[in-house]
Amino acid sequence: MRRWVLSTLILIAMIATSCVRRGARQSNKLVIWQSYNDEEHQVFMQIVDRFKIANPGIEIEVQRIPFDGMEQKVLTALAARSTPDIARVDYAFVAKLADRNAILPIDEELISDLKGHILKAALYSNYYKGKFFGLPDQSTCIALFYNRKIFKDKGIKEPPKTWEQFVEIGKKITDGRVFAFGMNNSLWWTFPFFFSYGAGFLTEDGKTCLLDSPEAVSAFALKVNLYRKYKIEGGAWQAGAINPDAGFRNRKYAMIFSGPWSIKSLTDAGVPFGVALVPAGPAGSATTVGGTNMVIFHKETKDLALKFMKFLLTPEIQAFWANELGQIPLREDAIPLIDTAKHPYLKTFIEQMKYATPRPPHPNYTEIELTFNAEMEAALSGQKTPEQALKDAVKKVNEKILKEEY
Numbered sequence: 001m002r003r004w005v006l007s008t009l010i011l012i013a014m015i016a017t018s019c020v021r022r023g024a025r026q027s028n029k030l031v032i033w034q035s036y037n038d039e040e041h042q043v044f045m046q047i048v049d050r051f052k053i054a055n056p057g058i059e060i061e062v063q064r065i066p067f068d069g070m071e072q073k074v075l076t077a078l079a080a081r082s083t084p085d086i087a088r089v090d091y092a093f094v095a096k097l098a099d100r101n102a103i104l105p106i107d108e109e110l111i112s113d114l115k116g117h118i119l120k121a122a123l124y125s126n127y128y129k130g131k132f133f134g135l136p137d138q139s140t141c142i143a144l145f146y147n148r149k150i151f152k153d154k155g156i157k158e159p160p161k162t163w164e165q166f167v168e169i170g171k172k173i174t175d176g177r178v179f180a181f182g183m184n185n186s187l188w189w190t191f192p193f194f195f196s197y198g199a200g201f202l203t204e205d206g207k208t209c210l211l212d213s214p215e216a217v218s219a220f221a222l223k224v225n226l227y228r229k230y231k232i233e234g235g236a237w238q239a240g241a242i243n244p245d246a247g248f249r250n251r252k253y254a255m256i257f258s259g260p261w262s263i264k265s266l267t268d269a270g271v272p273f274g275v276a277l278v279p280a281g282p283a284g285s286a287t288t289v290g291g292t293n294m295v296i297f298h299k300e301t302k303d304l305a306l307k308f309m310k311f312l313l314t315p316e317i318q319a320f321w322a323n324e325l326g327q328i329p330l331r332e333d334a335i336p337l338i339d340t341a342k343h344p345y346l347k348t349f350i351e352q353m354k355y356a357t358p359r360p361p362h363p364n365y366t367e368i369e370l371t372f373n374a375e376m377e378a379a380l381s382g383q384k385t386p387e388q389a390l391k392d393a394v395k396k397v398n399e400k401i402l403k404e405e406y
Contacts, residue, residue, distance in 0.1 A: 025300035029059040030308060031084040033074075035067040035292070043324045051311050058304070078102050083297040086305050088137055091125040094293050095361035098133040103295040104302055105131040114313060117331045121289045121356040128361045135309045136330055139291035142192065142257045143352045144279065149272045150178060150254040159255075159276035163196070163222060166255075166279045170232030173254045179234030181226060182244035182253030185380060187372040188359075189257060191288035193219040195357045196281030202360045207402050209368070212387075212394040219281065221386040224379050237380060248273075259290070260327055260349055275348045277355070285355045322346065328353060364401050371396050 036044050041064060048060050063084065065073050071093050077083045078100075089097070097103045108115075111132065115123065122139035126132045146159045154173050160166040170180030183189065194201070197219035200210040210216070227233040234253055236244045245262065247253040249269055257278070266273050277285045294312070296305045311317060318329040319337035326343040328350060329335060340347045362368065372393045379389035 025085065025298050026059070027300060027304065028057055029061065030086060030301060030304055031061045031063065032308075033063050033065050033070070033084045033087040035065050035070045035088055037067075040325060043321060047312065047317055047320070050317070051308055054311075055307075060308075074102075085298055085301045086294050086296060086309065088292050088294055089134075090292055091290065091361070092365045094126055094134055094295060095128045095365065096363040097295060098128045098131075098361075099363040103133050103297055104299065105133055106135070106296070106306065108132060110306060111135065111310070114310065117315075117333050118313060119328075119330055119332065119353055119356070121353065121358040122291060122330055125289065125291065125358050125361060126293050126295075134293035134295040135306075135313065137292055137294045137309070137312055139289060139328055139330055139353070140259045140261065141287040141289055141328070141349060141352050141356050142189070142259045142278070143287065143348055144255060144276045145248060145258045145262065145266075146255045146274050146276060147248070147251065147272060148274050150251065151274075159274065160279050161277070163279045163281050167226070167230055167232065170226070170230060170255075174232045178251060179247075179253050180232040181255045182234050182236030182242070182247040183223070183226070183257065184244060185237035185373060185377055187369040187376070188288055188290070190220065190223060190372075190376065191357070191359065192257065192278045192286050193223045193281070195286030195288070196278065196283055197222075198281075198283035201357075202362065202402075204360075206360055206362055209394045209397045209402060211372070212390045215282075217387045217390055220376070220379070220390055222281075224386045227380055228382065237377070260345070263326055263343075263345055275345045277348065277352055285352070287352050287356050289353075289356045289358050367401050368397050371401065 034041070034044060045062065048062060052058055052060060070087070070089055074083065074087055074089065074097070118136065119139060122136035125136060126134040144159060150173060151159070156169055156172060160169050173180040191201070194211065194216050197215045199213055199216035199219055202209055227235060234247065235241050236247055236253060242252055244253060244256040245258065248256045249266070249271055278287050279285065294309045296302055313330060315331050315334040315337065318331045318334035321327060322329040322334065323339050323342065326346060328346065329338060335350060338346060359365070375384070375389040375393035378384040379386045384392070
């Protein structure tokens with residue numbers, strides 16, 4: 001009996017020890033979850049190899065996760081306590097993770113060497129409740145894409161620089177077969193309108209939505225009027241309609257908003273396109289910001305994780321990434337290293353990023369967006385005035401979403 005008890009105790013101890021060892025993190029190893037496409041993945045792995053050469057003895061395990069499945073994968077891993085050391089997540093997901101204390105804050109002094117060089121809109125997409133909770137690995141914005149052939153056929157020499165010119169040009173282009181513009185209906189795609197009029201999104205404390213201001217109403221009224229009053233937008237925002245991207249490729253829409261991700265497909269399709277800044281409103285040109293951040297989950301590997309993330313943000317690596325993929329570099333001092341002859345449109349996107357306004361990170365951003373999308377569609381379809389739609393959206397957001405402690 002004693003032997004059985006002793007054997008049982010030893011077995012329990014061995015199992016417990018094994019569990020501890022399995023749960024322990026290796027200080028010289030990083031597990032990274034990333035969601036890059038095939039082309040980006042190849043470049044990322046070259047960067048990983050460069051880091052390992054510069055840091056002998058470091059092991060890095062890279063796991064690819066589908067972009068659309070990353071959020072659920074991370075949430076599942078949190079429940080199972082099987083998170084990686086670093087994960088690449090969408091901007092909008094950072095605040096949700098930080099709000100759950102699922103990721104580690106980064107001491108500001110540890111990234112003081114980056115703050116003067118990294119694009120502010122990208123860096124502050126990680127800033128929540130007075131702390132940074134990650135570092136950007138990829139940032140993008142939208143600009144105005146236009147069909148050069150359509151413009152030439154209509155005798156239009158250059159893209160519009162202001163919203164007034166946009167409407168004027170739009171009337172010349174729209175002829176029943178071709179519409180001047182095809183647009184998306186979502187809050188994210190509407191931010192360039194709002195910001196070009198000087199409208200704010202949320203108060204600094206994140207407790208109040210500001211998109212019912214006179215500036216916001218004027219901006220949204222312009223967007224609605226492009227479809228309802230001026231009739232130069234082709235209804236691309238409607239369910240079942242030809243979406244902006246497809247309509248731009250088949251010459252239904254002469255202008256759309258899009259980003260660097262569209263360059264390759266449009267080039268391969270032989271579309272004669274150009275890229276210009278978003279037309280300026282009373283507050284100038286403006287754009288919204290999208291992208292992804294690297295976040296850290298474990299204290300044991302925090303130092304190594306931060307070292308790798310900062311390596312991604314060195315001027316040389318940022319220039320390598322931009323030149324290989326035609327994407328916007330995150331460091332301003334990497335811009336002189338960019339081959340704009342190879343990627344001529346990058347110059348426009350780099351310029352557009354100067355007018356980028358980051359949306360304040362909020363754990364309930366998705367709910368805010370969905371609320372606005374429904375109300376904005378009501379205005380676009382004529383059920384509400386732009387002013388009433390924004391007023392109703394802001395009321396719902398303030399009373400049902402932002403009333404909880406931020």
